[in-house]
Amino acid sequence: MTQMEPISKNIPFVPFFHSLGKRAMDITNSLGAIAVFFALATLKIFRPKQLREIIQQIFYIGARSSNIVMLVGLFTGMVLGLQLYYTLVKFGSQGVLGSVVALTLIRELGPVLTAIMITARAGSAMTAEIGILRISEQIDALYTMRIDPVRYIISPRLAASIISFPLLTAFFDLIGILGGYLTGVVLLGVDKGAYFYRIREYVDLVDIRGGFIKSLVFAVLVSTICCFHGYFTHLRTDSYGSKSVSISTTSAVVFSCVTILVSDYVVTSFLM
Amino acid sequence: MLDTPLIEFREVTKRFSEKTILDKANLSICENQITTIIGKSGSGKSVLLKHIIGILSPDEGSILFRGRPVQEMKKGEWEDYRSKISYMFQNNALFDAMSVYENIALPLRQTTRLKKREVDRKVMSRIEQMELTDSVDKYPSELSGGMQKRVALARALVTDPAIVLFDEPTTGQDPIRKNIILSMIAHYRRQFGFTAVLISHDIPDVFFISDRILLLWEGKIGFHGTYAELTRVRHPMIDEFLQSIEGLRDELTGLLSKEMFRSRYALTLGGGQADTTISAVLFCVQFDALTAALGAQAALEVLKTLGEHINNYFGPMGGFSARHSRDEILTILPHIGLDEAGQLVREMALEIQQKALPELQAIAKSRSGTSQCFEILVTSGMATAGVSDDIEQIMEKAKADQKIIARYQCGKEGGSK
Numbered sequence: 240m241t242q243m244e245p246i247s248k249n250i251p252f253v254p255f256f257h258s259l260g261k262r263a264m265d266i267t268n269s270l271g272a273i274a275v276f277f278a279l280a281t282l283k284i285f286r287p288k289q290l291r292e293i294i295q296q297i298f299y300i301g302a303r304s305s306n307i308v309m310l311v312g313l314f315t316g317m318v319l320g321l322q323l324y325y326t327l328v329k330f331g332s333q334g335v336l337g338s339v340v341a342l343t344l345i346r347e348l349g350p351v352l353t354a355i356m357i358t359a360r361a362g363s364a365m366t367a368e369i370g371i372l373r374i375s376e377q378i379d380a381l382y383t384m385r386i387d388p389v390r391y392i393i394s395p396r397l398a399a400s401i402i403s404f405p406l407l408t409a410f411f412d413l414i415g416i417l418g419g420y421l422t423g424v425v426l427l428g429v430d431k432g433a434y435f436y437r438i439r440e441y442v443d444l445v446d447i448r449g450g451f452i453k454s455l456v457f458a459v460l461v462s463t464i465c466c467f468h469g470y471f472t473h474l475r476t477d478s479y480g481s482k483s484v485s486i487s488t489t490s491a492v493v494f495s496c497v498t499i500l501v502s503d504y505v506v507t508s509f510l511m
Numbered sequence: 512m513l514d515t516p517l518i519e520f521r522e523v524t525k526r527f528s529e530k531t532i533l534d535k536a537n538l539s540i541c542e543n544q545i546t547t548i549i550g551k552s553g554s555g556k557s558v559l560l561k562h563i564i565g566i567l568s569p570d571e572g573s574i575l576f577r578g579r580p581v582q583e584m585k586k587g588e589w590e591d592y593r594s595k596i597s598y599m600f601q602n603n604a605l606f607d608a609m610s611v612y613e614n615i616a617l618p619l620r621q622t623t624r625l626k627k628r629e630v631d632r633k634v635m636s637r638i639e640q641m642e643l644t645d646s647v648d649k650y651p652s653e654l655s656g657g658m659q660k661r662v663a664l665a666r667a668l669v670t671d672p673a674i675v676l677f678d679e680p681t682t683g684q685d686p687i688r689k690n691i692i693l694s695m696i697a698h699y700r701r702q703f704g705f706t707a708v709l710i711s712h713d714i715p716d717v718f719f720i721s722d723r724i725l726l727l728w729e730g731k732i733g734f735h736g737t738y739a740e741l742t743r744v745r746h747p748m749i750d751e752f753l754q755s756i757e758g759l760r761d762e763l764t765g766l767l768s769k770e771m772f773r774s775r776y777a778l779t780l781g782g783g784q785a786d787t788t789i790s791a792v793l794f795c796v797q798f799d800a801l802t803a804a805l806g807a808q809a810a811l812e813v814l815k816t817l818g819e820h821i822n823n824y825f826g827p828m829g830g831f832s833a834r835h836s837r838d839e840i841l842t843i844l845p846h847i848g849l850d851e852a853g854q855l856v857r858e859m860a861l862e863i864q865q866k867a868l869p870e871l872q873a874i875a876k877s878r879s880g881t882s883q884c885f886e887i888l889v890t891s892g893m894a895t896a897g898v899s900d901d902i903e904q905i906m907e908k909a910k911a912d913q914k915i916i917a918r919y920q921c922g923k924e925g926g927s928k
Contacts, residue, residue, distance in 0.1 A: 288621060371607075380604035383564050384618040384670075385593055391621065 276393070276470070277463045283390035284398045292395035293402075300361040300396070301403030305410060308356050312411035315348055316340060316418025323419075324427050333423075337434035338441035340419035341412075345442060345450045349412040350404075351503050354457035357400075357407065358495040362465040365396055366491040369469025370484035378470070393470065397462045404458035405451050412450065449510045456506055460498050465491045516578075517542040517674070517706055518563055523572035524730075525558055532558045534730030535572065540723075545700055545707040547717050550727035551752065556710045557601060559727065560676045563708065564598050565589075594622075597672035601679045601710075603663040605651040611638070612647045615666045622670070637665040640695070656683040664692065668699060677709045681717075686762035687811050689713050693720050694807035714753070715761065715769050719837040726752060739903075742769070761834055763811065764818025772833030772841075773902065779845045780898055789896040790844045790852035793909035794821060797888050798838030804885040813887060814838060820867050824859045835906060849895050856891055860916035863889055868919045889917040 284293075319340045327333045369392060372378050381388045416438065423429040468491035475483045516539040525533040532555035540546050540563075548556050561567040562574055565581070573580045576592055584592060605614050615637055619630045638644055641661040651659050660683060667675055677696065681689040693713065697720040700707050711717040718724065718738040726734035726741075726749060733748055734741060741749065753770055761768055767775065779789060796817055801810035818840060821832050825842050832842040844852050868887060894908035 368608075375607070376600055376602060376604040377606055379566050380598075380600060380606075382566060383596070383598035383600075384622065384666075385590065386618065386621045 272471075273463060273467050276389075276467050277397075277459065279389050280393040280397045280463070280466070283387065283394040286387075286390050286394070289390070289395060289398070292391065293398045296395045296399030297402055299364075300357065300399045301407060304357050304360050304403070304407060307360055308353055308407045308411050309414045311352060311356050312344075312349070312414035313418040315352060315411075316344065316415030316420075317422045318418075319343055319348070319415070320419035320422035320427075324423050324429065333427075333429050334433045335437050335441070336419065336423045336429050337416075338437035340423070341416050341438045341442050342446060344412045344415040344419075345446050347503070347507075349408050349415060350450050350453035350457060351499060353408045353411045353454065354404065354461055354499045355496055357404065358461050358465070358492055358499070361400075362461050362495055363488050363492050365462070365465040366469040366472075366488045367484055369393075369466055370472035370487050373470060373473050374480055374484060388470075393466045396466055397459070400458040400462035401455060404461075405454040408450060408454040449507075452510065453503060453506050456502055457499050460502060461495045464495045464498060467491075468494070516540070517576070519575040519578075520559075520562070521573050521575065523562065523569045523574060525555070525562065525567065526570050531730055533562075533569070536727075536731055538725055538732045538735060540706065540708055542706050543700070543704050544722035545697065545709060545720055546723045546725060547709045547711055547721040548725045548727055549710075549712065549714075549752070550733075554727045555730060556727055557678050560598070560678055560708065560710065563674075563676060564596050565593060595673040596676065597667040597670060597674070598676045599663050599667040599678060599680055601682070603651070603659045605659055605662055605666075607651050610648050610650055611643055611654070611662050614651070614662055615669050618666065618670050633669055634665075637669050641665045657685070657688055660684060660692070664695070671703060672705060674706045674708070677707060677711070679710050679712070681711055681713050687808065687815070690716050690763055690811045691807045693717060694802060694811070696720060698802065698807070713762075715834060716763065716837075719834075728752070743903075761818070764815055764822070764834060764840070766818050766822055766840065767831055767833045769833050769835065772831060772843075775831050776843055776902060779843065788846055788848050790847050790849050791894050791896045791905045791909055792842045792844065792852060792856055793835075793892045793894075793906060793913070794840045794842065795890045795892075795913065796838050797886075801885070801887065816867060816870060817863075817889065820859070820863060824862065825855070828855075835902070839906075841902070841906060841909070843896065849893060852893055856893065856916065860889070860891070863917040868917055886918065886920040888915055890914060891916045 283289075320336065323339050323343075324333055324336055327336055327339070369378075372392065378388045378392070381391055420431075420434055424431050424434050468487040469484075472483045472487040475487065477483075478486050518540040520533075520536050520538045522535045522537060523533050524531065524535055536559070548559060550556050558567060562569060568582070573582060575581070576584075579588075581589065581592060606617065609617065612634060616630055616634045619625055619633060623630075625633070638647060641664060643658065643661055643665065646654060646658060646662075651662065654662065660680065664677075664680060667677070675696075680696070681692050684692060693711075693716050696707055696709070699705070709717060709721070718741070721738060724734065724736065724738060724741050725732055728734075728748055734744065734746070736744075760766065760771070766772075794817065796813055798810055798814060801813055814837075818832070818834070821840055821842055825832065825844060828844070829846070830842050830844045832840050835841050844855070847855070890913045892909040892912035892914065894905055894912060896905050900908075
């Protein structure tokens, strides 16, 4: 780097490419670090004395997120029912409302919105909690007690996310379909039998499997990103202490949401 | 004592960015000893401790455990080494989402196969020793700084480690509590035979329990030796440091600090004639026996009360006193001959016997809560201080003349005068 400085004074665009290259290197390093972090955390899920911690995390990440996920699922289903009814009725196809609502939820909206809701509620909490553990030396304290911090803190959260995300997605889908039923059948008069018949007829196992795969991918991404940001909050160079925890939390949530949407596209293109 | 180097630092250098914290530091820590590291704030004392436990690794140089470089240890060997060490953090590093009990039980639950009942027994035993029984279910945020310190101490000792690293264990404690913690460290060291490495600024109390003292100065070990050696060495760096951290008075007893005592004594000798009469009286209580019978807190109260009595009695007549070990108080009486000093000591002993001992035994009983029989012995020895005598020589002479001057034993009172 230092060798480049005298040259950069004379050659145009060198500073630009220099910073671009540095940025690319930083991103590559970070991605590598995240991958190693994920691999370590995954391996350590299967170590002894993990069950209690995993169950506890399922409670925090899964059970405590169920209310908000179901509430969002209900209104998403209701608004889908409303929007799709007025579109389908133009073509005289309101009878397929059930299947369209169900497929939209199961294939796309269910996994994506559930993941975003969990990121907002549990992912941010993960980053903040782990960040505080880090800056208050509690992670170092674990190390001094020969308790592997990755095993004790990260692995249970990863395992709990892998278990909770698909379950919450299933709840979201189910409540969303009921929300579509409320607006489509109860409010707008679509035939009740047709609503459920079309769902049974058009929703295949492959759609459910696709949604399930997506929710698993999101679980891994969200928990890894959120834990990683918290765990390495002390290495931030732009801020220190509580400020670094706050910035790490914001970064984790933003990065997770963007990653959810990007990976949704990638996974969908593989599944189609 | 055989000084086996348990841990050695060889030419250890540690830098953070451009700043060199440890600069080719060489030191050795001996087994079954208490080694105290002193040094200015920010001089790298905590960094040094963190190297021992492996939180930090040196940029250059090597750390050896029983002669084996830790960097070369295989995983199993490294884990075995770490299992012997416990660390008490400067800011306690308690798990704020866990109760006191859970904090102390965590290392046992996570790193051992002990049954729940056994974990419970060990944890409750430490909780009782640290007087935390009322706070078992409280969270760290509900505790005072001093109580948090005791929880951290309990957690560090619950696994019965072979080496315990204490990073400022007494910071934020009142003088009595500081001494209790130091007494506890000394007591457990004797009981369990662990090696302790302490960072502390609580002079002189920490020196009294230390076998070795290391002075970290500008990244290097500026002094390495015993307390007696430290007090004998006159070096500007050591003097500057000791004067900067040692107050004018001993926090526990209110007597002069050792450095102030030394200055007053030098002044007394320097300001007087060659034939100046100076008497010295060395008072002593059986601190270890009292601690064993009543606990550290009650023993410290006894020491504190004795210090106050000595100060109040001899202060107005120009005498000055300081603690020279945990339980020895040396009083210098300028312009008073040995006979007159003997008379004064007898009068004071009578006062101690009549006023202080009933007070002391009440304190001891209330603090220890024990109904067991116990004994409080106050002894004294006298000597004439010559112009050429240094304090250590006076102490030796006075020690040779020790007599019981006041005694309390299960309701029996008396003293040989």
